Amino acid sequence: MPRVLAVDWGLRRIGLALSDPTGLLASGLPTLEVKSRNEAIERVADVAREREAERIVVGLPLLLSGERGEAAQQAEAFAAALAASAGLPVETLDERLTSALSTRRLHEAGVRGARAKARVDQGAAIALLETWLDRARARGA
Helix, strand or coil, X not given: CCCEEEEECCCCEEXXXXXXXXXXXXXXXXXXXXXXXXXXXXXXXXXXXXXXXXXXXXXXCCCCCCCCCHHHHHXXXXXXXXXXXXXXXXXXXXXXXXXXXXXXHHHHCCCCHHHHHHHXXXXXXXXXXXXXXXXXXXXXX
């Protein structure tokens, strides 16, 4: 299975996670702090190259109803621009509730306050990647 980079994209912070070469484990990478969409695209593309990712999965923040709101449209535009910049396949995946899952996991691990806030984006990327990897294994990919 190719290495996959998961991206929990935000206007200021970007959570990242990378799969191991076997496609079984998702590990968090340092959260990126960015000032613009162009900087975000450039830095995520750089991480993908440095970590030898062969595919990128960007979280798609659908509304709870499942519809695409403004944030989802922005994430799709980011994913398209990232694909062009990185020269890799980029897909989006529903990320509803990944931040809530990340927050719960941190709370259960005893991580609270400012430390938890700094790690929520990374945890959301891990949850996103775990979902993608589970689905890929179910498809036999």
